[in-house]
Amino acid sequence: MTSNDLRKISMLDWLKNDLRLPVERCEPASSDASFRRYFRITLPDQQLVVMDAPPDRENIKQFIKVAELFKLSDVQIPVIYHQNLDDGFLVLEDFGSQSFLDKVNADNANGLYGNALASLLKLQVNTGHDKAALPRYDEALLQRELGIFEDWFIEQALGLKMPTTIWDNVRCILVESALEQPVTCVHRDYHCRNLMVLGDNSMGIIDFQDAVIGPVTYDLVSLLRDCYIAWPQNQVALWASQYYQMLKQAGVIACELPQFTRWFDLMGMQRHLKAIGIFSRLNLRDGKSGYLKDIPRTLNYVMAQAQAYPELDGFHNFLQQHVLPNFPEAL
16 A cells, blocks of 8 residues: 555545545545645535645645735635644645636637736735745745756756856846846746636636745746747737736836846746756656656747847857757757
């Protein structure tokens, strides 16, 4: 019997014997890139979701803390009905199984992205970052994340070594751009798999436990240059400029659009480099090969921005000569 089976038995014991819930069915709902699992339980009169977060692997208290913070910000997050901190179980409101990724198409994209951007604005405007007591997206964290790309993708997955002068230049440009931006609350994974489309097409936000205080463009680029779905650049630019106007009207930013666009582009590169490293790590360390198919799309974003900014020419040339031959579908 596996440890996961034992955890499921323990979870069901808690639900049925401690909480006295009349569980009729318990089925896997989803899993993610972490060590968390989710189960959908059916009761006589409703369905609920149970999070299984092993305490030695996941910080369930942080999930609860961020949930309380986001609830005050007037965004839709699942209600937490029951907690078991010792064993790492939570009983949550069920937002259903229709994610943004499942629902969005060319015909409804403007409406759904409009709703997603409206929810993001609430999060950024209503969450008082000065009082939120969340970790800071500081230089140390930015550098650690960039290191994931170099370590797990360039060196371990591809067996390459990037020239130090090229990589130092990339890290300097990206970190400097991130740190000069106005700061807001950052969900940190605000993308199509973590937004659930509810009955009125509003956005239910999940997977928010890693929230930090950081650059204003981070969640925007996570959404618009999503690792799991891509849109034409002119459409992305339109949505980004519309959100820029929303931020400006709300008094969150005071910069001009070209500056905001540069922040957006370089923040996207930082995030996409980290994501490529994480996808490689999930495969090499955790045996989760399913994320490898998302590397070409994500690498394509990196290539586009490296080509757009002359100061990144050396990095673009390195990727073109040494990395892209391994991913011809990204060309």
